[in-house]
Amino acid sequence: MVEILFYIFAAVALGGAIGVVFQRNPVGSLLFMVATLASLAGIFVLFEAHFLAAIQIIVYAGAIMVLFLFVIMLLNLGHDYRKDLKMGLGMILAFAVTGGIAGILVRQLGGAGTSAVEQALPGPEAMDQLIQEQGIIGSIARPLFTDYVVAFELTGLLLLVALVGAIAIAKRRV
């Protein structure tokens, strides 16, 4: 059951990703991206990362994609159906480079066989036990507020800087 769901989500994610790249209308491209993000959230659930699945939907598919949509509509690009793929040498070069990298990645990951990767790692039992003891949120919140608390506070500072910077850049006159 889990495997079937994984393959369904993976197919939707791949289709969405291809749609993002080859859809001409920017709004359509964005909607394909939302489909990809939602199916990635589904895959997160299959890997027992429920909290991340929730913030993937809320933050990514909700907030960030709406921000993109606002900008596309603010700049009035919604009915820009002109072809905007690079053609000729650039296209060939792009496909050659990405094809090469795809080949290397799939060879590295798939060459060893499906089970060999999993056998090289400790099994999921430790994670199951952690979730059983502390709960889904607790198991991620405890290290976040103890071991990684400096990084967490710095992230807050980063968000403040990004907020001030975005307003300063986008304003007409500072």
Add this chain to the structure above:
Amino acid sequence: MLAEALILSAILFVIGMLGVLVRRNVIIMFLCIELMLNAVNLSFVALSRFIGIEGQIYVFFVMTVAAAEAAVGLAIIISIFRHYETVDVNNFNLLKW
């Protein structure tokens, strides 16, 4: 399921990179960068199932940085659009030789 997830993540990353190289609309290029970030997030989550919770914490930070990056990047795109009246990268060629 781990190896399949890692392969899916690799393919999504490569599709995102293809989008950055092939498209000319700067907003779609930006969207493809987000796609690459998500591909990396997927491999973090898949590996965290087998190794430990740290992978999920990294994903949390990646998402926050991606949100900050999207806000600043889109502000830059708006200010470029105000200057050039277009989002086609072929028009921003001051550094091109």
